[in-house]
Amino acid sequence: MKVSRLVQCIAWAVLAFLVLPSLLIAFMSFGTDPYLRFPPRGFTFDWYRLYFSDADWQSATLFSLKIAIVAAVIAAAISLSTAFGLERVSNPRLKESLRLVLLSPTVVPGIVSALAFYKLFSAVGLTGTFLGFVVAHTILATPFAYLCISSQLHAYDRTLETAARGLGATRLQTFIHVTLPLLSPSIVIGAIFSFLVSFDEAVVSFFISDTQGKTLPRKMFEDIDFSVSPVLAAVATTITVGTILLLAVITILQNRMKRIPSQQKE
Amino acid sequence: MREQQLRLADDRTARVAGREMRVEAVSKKFGQAVAVDDVTLGISAGEFVSLLGPSGSGKSTLLMIIAGFEQPDSGELFLGGERLTDIPPHRRNFGHVFQKYALFPHMTAAENIAFPLKMRGIEKAKRGPMVANALERMRLSALGERLPHQLSGGQQQRVALARAIVFQPALLLMDEPLGALDKKLREEMQIEIKQIQRELGITVVFVTHDQDEALSLSDRVAVINQGGLSQFATPRELYDRPSSRFVADFVGDNNFFPGQLIATAGRKGQVKLDGGKVLAGQLPEGKSIALGAKVEIAVRPEAVSLNSKPDSRVSGTLIDVQFTGGTTTRIVRHASGAIYLSRALSAGSHAAQGDAVSLQWDETSAFIYPADGRA
Numbered sequence: 183m184k185v186s187r188l189v190q191c192i193a194w195a196v197l198a199f200l201v202l203p204s205l206l207i208a209f210m211s212f213g214t215d216p217y218l219r220f221p222p223r224g225f226t227f228d229w230y231r232l233y234f235s236d237a238d239w240q241s242a243t244l245f246s247l248k249i250a251i252v253a254a255v256i257a258a259a260i261s262l263s264t265a266f267g268l269e270r271v272s273n274p275r276l277k278e279s280l281r282l283v284l285l286s287p288t289v290v291p292g293i294v295s296a297l298a299f300y301k302l303f304s305a306v307g308l309t310g311t312f313l314g315f316v317v318a319h320t321i322l323a324t325p326f327a328y329l330c331i332s333s334q335l336h337a338y339d340r341t342l343e344t345a346a347r348g349l350g351a352t353r354l355q356t357f358i359h360v361t362l363p364l365l366s367p368s369i370v371i372g373a374i375f376s377f378l379v380s381f382d383e384a385v386v387s388f389f390i391s392d393t394q395g396k397t398l399p400r401k402m403f404e405d406i407d408f409s410v411s412p413v414l415a416a417v418a419t420t421i422t423v424g425t426i427l428l429l430a431v432i433t434i435l436q437n438r439m440k441r442i443p444s445q446q447k448e
Numbered sequence: 449m450r451e452q453q454l455r456l457a458d459d460r461t462a463r464v465a466g467r468e469m470r471v472e473a474v475s476k477k478f479g480q481a482v483a484v485d486d487v488t489l490g491i492s493a494g495e496f497v498s499l500l501g502p503s504g505s506g507k508s509t510l511l512m513i514i515a516g517f518e519q520p521d522s523g524e525l526f527l528g529g530e531r532l533t534d535i536p537p538h539r540r541n542f543g544h545v546f547q548k549y550a551l552f553p554h555m556t557a558a559e560n561i562a563f564p565l566k567m568r569g570i571e572k573a574k575r576g577p578m579v580a581n582a583l584e585r586m587r588l589s590a591l592g593e594r595l596p597h598q599l600s601g602g603q604q605q606r607v608a609l610a611r612a613i614v615f616q617p618a619l620l621l622m623d624e625p626l627g628a629l630d631k632k633l634r635e636e637m638q639i640e641i642k643q644i645q646r647e648l649g650i651t652v653v654f655v656t657h658d659q660d661e662a663l664s665l666s667d668r669v670a671v672i673n674q675g676g677l678s679q680f681a682t683p684r685e686l687y688d689r690p691s692s693r694f695v696a697d698f699v700g701d702n703n704f705f706p707g708q709l710i711a712t713a714g715r716k717g718q719v720k721l722d723g724g725k726v727l728a729g730q731l732p733e734g735k736s737i738a739l740g741a742k743v744e745i746a747v748r749p750e751a752v753s754l755n756s757k758p759d760s761r762v763s764g765t766l767i768d769v770q771f772t773g774g775t776t777t778r779i780v781r782h783a784s785g786a787i788y789l790s791r792a793l794s795a796g797s798h799a800a801q802g803d804a805v806s807l808q809w810d811e812t813s814a815f816i817y818p819a820d821g822r823a
Contacts, residue, residue: 339550341548344517344546345544345550345552346552346563346567347517348537348538349563349564349567349611350539350541350568351567359563359566359567360552364552
């Protein structure tokens with residue numbers, strides 16, 4: 183198919199528009215001036231060094247990572263069992279309602295959930311705690327993991343499980359040797375998305391953080407208030423690179439899903 | 449009635465690996481719909497039995513009950529005298545070949561075949577030679593490391609078969625296993641399946657809606673209709689002595705002449721056709737039909753010959769002559785619009801298209817069935 187030059191130009195312009203801010207930040211993270219400046223002058227890795235050595239930045243980053251990993255694992259586990267459970271609901275209305283409830287965190291405005299979590303968590307003393315963040319982020323991330331897993335489960339041929347049972351596998355063996363390996367790409371993709379949702383999450387985190395327990399986005403917010411140090415740009419660029427790597431993993435997994443069809447040829 | 453005599457294991461038992469299987473008075477309902485209706489079947493060890501029926505007849509449900517994936521509402525299953533009804537599917541030790549093979553897409557052909565062995569806790573060192581053996585038997589030795597989607601339909605089918613027999617199952621269950629293959633491949637696989645079944649002496653229950661497949665492969669065929677067992681007999685008996693209108697119609701071609709039973713004498717009956725003519729035929733065994741009941745006379749096309757001079761018998765116009773190699777089929781339209789077939793070795797009648805002809809047959813090849821009877 184031939185694409186006209188105009189369309190090509192527009193496409194590149196849109197791409198540039200989307201990518202440019204991140205690229206600019208990346209540029210600025212290497213400048214020698216002690217404040218964010220464009221165009222940057224000089225070249226240094228100092229801001230990265232600072233980021234990776236500063237105790238506050240480190241504790242916020244580790245806190246965010248731990249939350250994101252735990253939330254991703256829980257979200258994937260909940261999504262897997264929910265996807266299986268909803269498959270078996272025969273009443274289509276009930277099924278759709280349950281799905282909507284599960285997906286509702288994606289349509290509720292962030293600020294609304296943030297307020298809700300804040301009110302609830304401050305009442306039960308969960309603000310600023312690891313558990314509080316995990317609970318909130320799991321709720322926010324589960325819809326994404328669910329969408330990944332349920333779409334593959336939908337295309338997945340359940341007769342493979344019947345076949346495994348018929349060939350002598352117990353239910354548990356069937357799950358371990360057939361179900362899990364076949365669904366694993368979507369489970370991993372779902373977990374990665376959940377991880378990103380949690381790691382990236384700023385609005386709710388802003389509300390439920392306290393002086394002790396704060397996530398990386400919250401720490402970044404605070405720093406913007408005090409200073410506009412290029413270390414922020416270094417942190418942002420590090421996050422961007424990490425995200426790109428994870429998206430590459432997702433792409434590889436998606437290709438594998440296509441290569442090994444979970445359904446038999448018609 | 450429809451109940452068949454249990455045929456217990458005969459003298460072949462000692463020599464064969466397969467086991468004898470009994471299905472006793474099994475019924476299954478899904479909501480209000482009766483899927484399997486009081487079916488009793490005795491399958492001998494080493495026997496190849498087909499469950500033949502139109503789609504929706506309940507034959508697949510019956511197979512699922514035998515496999516253990518469905519629980520019967522009532523009735524019992526026995527394998528070699530042991531009660532099987534409550535044993536879960538993975539402990540029945542049956543081989544399965546599913547409609548679309550159901551190969552595990554993330555495992556190679558060899559891994560697929562090793563799967564049932566692995567699930568039985570057979571150690572790796574022993575699995576290797578068993579898998580290699582099964583691959584060789586199915587002429588797949590060069591393809592063991594391929595994934596299912598890298599294999600052709602016929603090869604996938606052979607992997608599925610190897611996987612189902614590698615652990616020497618007590619019974620091999622096959623659910624329309626050849627449905628997805630084209631005609632030529634299907635015929636090759638039929639020969640292959642039959643050969644393996646004979647070599648291993650395995651007991652096979654084979655579900656199909658294809659009567660040619662059922663007749664050519666099976667030692668006995670169970671014809672299933674609306675959940676019930678219509679007839680359980682050898683292919684020959686099924687064709688020559690169908691026990692009901694349904695079987696007569698479903699298995700092979702048949703001509704039906706509707707009428708009313710007006711007289712009986714022993715196994716012979718007189719039927720007054722709707723057109724007023726009176727014809728004789730054989731009454732079904734073990735069944736009595738009331739005088740005056742609506743009946744149909746069934747005559748196989750190959751028992752019908754055509755006479756160019758219309759006479760007192762059923763007559764019509766020859767509308768088409770179809771030459772199909774070994775035989776020629778002549779199609780006759782009756783004044784009522786009904787279509788009748790006459791099939792003969794290529795010589796046959798000399799009547800030409802458009803001629804008025806009458807149909808004749810020997811009354812021993814005419815069978816009387818109650819009209820619309822399910823069984």
